[in-house]
Amino acid sequence: MFEFTRTKSIGVEKREDGIFLIHGFLDDNVYTIELDMEVKTPEFTIVSARGNMKRYTTPECPKAPSILDDAVGIQIGGADFETKIKKLVGRGGCRHLADLFIECCNAVFPAAIQTQWKIARSNGMGKDDFIKGLVSNEPKIRDRCMTYSKDSELVKRLGVSW
Amino acid sequence: MVQSFVDNRILNYTRNIHAGAENLDNGNTMARVRVDDTFLSAELEIEVNIPDLKIVSIQGRIIRSFAEECKNNAEILKRAIGMRVGSGITRLVKETIGGTNGCNVFADMILEGCNAVIMGFTVDELEKQLAAETDEAFGQVLKDMLENNPRVASCIAFTEGNDLRKRLGV
Numbered sequence: 001m002f003e004f005t006r007t008k009s010i011g012v013e014k015r016e017d018g019i020f021l022i023h024g025f026l027d028d029n030v031y032t033i034e035l036d037m038e039v040k041t042p043e044f045t046i047v048s049a050r051g052n053m054k055r056y057t058t059p060e061c062p063k064a065p066s067i068l069d070d071a072v073g074i075q076i077g078g079a080d081f082e083t084k085i086k087k088l089v090g091r092g093g094c095r096h097l098a099d100l101f102i103e104c105c106n107a108v109f110p111a112a113i114q115t116q117w118k119i120a121r122s123n124g125m126g127k128d129d130f131i132k133g134l135v136s137n138e139p140k141i142r143d144r145c146m147t148y149s150k151d152s153e154l155v156k157r158l159g160v161s162w
Numbered sequence: 163m164v165q166s167f168v169d170n171r172i173l174n175y176t177r178n179i180h181a182g183a184e185n186l187d188n189g190n191t192m193a194r195v196r197v198d199d200t201f202l203s204a205e206l207e208i209e210v211n212i213p214d215l216k217i218v219s220i221q222g223r224i225i226r227s228f229a230e231e232c233k234n235n236a237e238i239l240k241r242a243i244g245m246r247v248g249s250g251i252t253r254l255v256k257e258t259i260g261g262t263n264g265c266n267v268f269a270d271m272i273l274e275g276c277n278a279v280i281m282g283f284t285v286d287e288l289e290k291q292l293a294a295e296t297d298e299a300f301g302q303v304l305k306d307m308l309e310n311n312p313r314v315a316s317c318i319a320f321t322e323g324n325d326l327r328k329r330l331g332v
């Protein structure tokens with residue numbers, strides 16, 4: 001029997017004005033949390049964030065989402081982004097809300113990539129050419145992991161260097 | 163003319179994560195994590211020894227990925243064997259399993275699994291606490307939790323001088 005289960009579900013849609021809307025939902029044995037955010041691209045700046053603690057453990061927990069107002073204006077990404085959010089939203093509010101918040105933030109970049117890929121594919125571009133363009137033009141991808149490191153098989157095969 | 167019937171848009175990215183922890187007959191705990199998003203699908207199993215909380219076995223695979231090469235990354239999971247689920251695990255996993263020489267998908271999944279193991283320990287305790295049927299009993303449970311827990315300032319409930327603390331006289 002499961003002692004603990006947690007499900008997190010994130011959905012991202014792109015509005016016509018370039019703002020990404022992110023909906024996050026966390027449900028586990030202890031907590032149910034909902035989160036709605038707006039992120040402006042290409043800056044990846046948080047424009048708004050609203051949360052709702054639906055199931056929790058103490059009478060203080062429902063107050064936690066009010067801390068999200070302080071996250072408005074923060075730019076997603078960078079080496080210390082998660083640490084910053086864990087401190088601000090986690091310690092100042094709720095660490096499970098912070099967990100969902102980080103998950104929502106991390107979904108924006110792949111959503112932006114997906115938007116580009118959809119356009120590229122409809123224009124007849126193949127996956128290799130798309131990845132090549134991505135690695136060549138997007139510093140966030142380079143050396144992000146072993147697949148996209150400069151010595152990887154993929155990067156060598158595509159003939160990209162930096 | 164732009165349609166004005168509905169304001170709905172098709173989601174252009176979705177991500178679902180499931181993590182669970184269960185107790186095994188050998189006394190250890192098994193965490194299972196599954197991630198499915200627009201670009202990839204991956205699964206992971208971590209067995210954690212009880213009571214020392216060390217990872218004794220780990221296996222996973224990337225089933226679907228945007229770059230085919232990601233499917234070859236499972237070898238790096240061996241680096242997690244022997245790690246202790248406790249203080250410092252986040253940094254250790256991010257540096258050892260994630261990063262330029264690793265796989266951030268697996269790093270995040272390991273941390274999700276570790277969290278499930280830890281939360282598994284707290285569920286039983288919380289169930290007892292939340293079973294209190296009167297305000298007095300529940301207040302006492304919260305008071306004990308706030309007084310005996312070292313996590314001061316770890317979240318809004320543990321903030322010094324908050325309404326709950328004042329109400330309970332902690």
